[in-house]
Amino acid sequence: MSDEHLLTEKRALLAAMLLHVPFDGWSGKTLAQAAQDCGFDAGMASRAFPGGAAAALDFWVTETDAAMLRALESHDLAAMKVRDRVKLAVLTRLEIVAPHREAVRRALALEALPQHAPRMLRQVYRTVDAIWYAAGDTATDFNFYSKRMLLAGVYAATLLHWLDDKSEGFAGTAAFLDRRLADVMRIQQAKGRLGKLVEKLPNPFRNLRRA
DSSP: OOHHHHHHHHHHHHHHHHHHHHHHOSSHHHHHHHHHHHTOOHHHHHHHOTTTHHHHHHHHHHHHHHHHHHHHTTSOGGGSOHHHHHHHHHHHHHHHHGGGHHHHHHHHHHHTSGGGHHHHHHHHHHHHHHHHHHTTOOOOSHHHHHHHHHHHHHHHHHHHHHHTOOSGGGHHHHHHHHHHHHHHHHHHHHHHHHHHHHHHSOOHHHHHHHO
């Protein structure tokens, strides 16, 4: 089976699973039902997702990140401030999964289990890394990691808020995200001021050498 053919079947299975996940969660039962809906034999689901439903969920996260990046290509990101690019990316990603909000809720319930924590962390990292990539981040020093850690917190909090947001067009989520990004900007500014202050402090080792 070619990689392209396997990818097509994985996407078909995922689309079918998303119809059942709100009722049966990300489970083996859901994956088996999806395979049946697609007319695949019982072994096809195992070949497509050797890790079962959890692997299918991981595939959905990857597919959604890629869809977000494609959607952002239609925007003039270069003309926007970095903060606005990040905000647009987060809201774009939420918009993509909006038709499957219950599937997102079920995903968080599954990944709240201790045995799934490492995979959840990898997924969040990939998502925030994709967002920073779209925002044009070129950091290669410690800022590369600090930016992603800060955004991971913002993204996770925004996702939880979005799950219960009943406002029209998720306006409440957009406002919530604005506040969280403002908090991050204040942290970044404080880090910058602290760095400049440290540079001005006397170097005790330099004074020791003089002595």
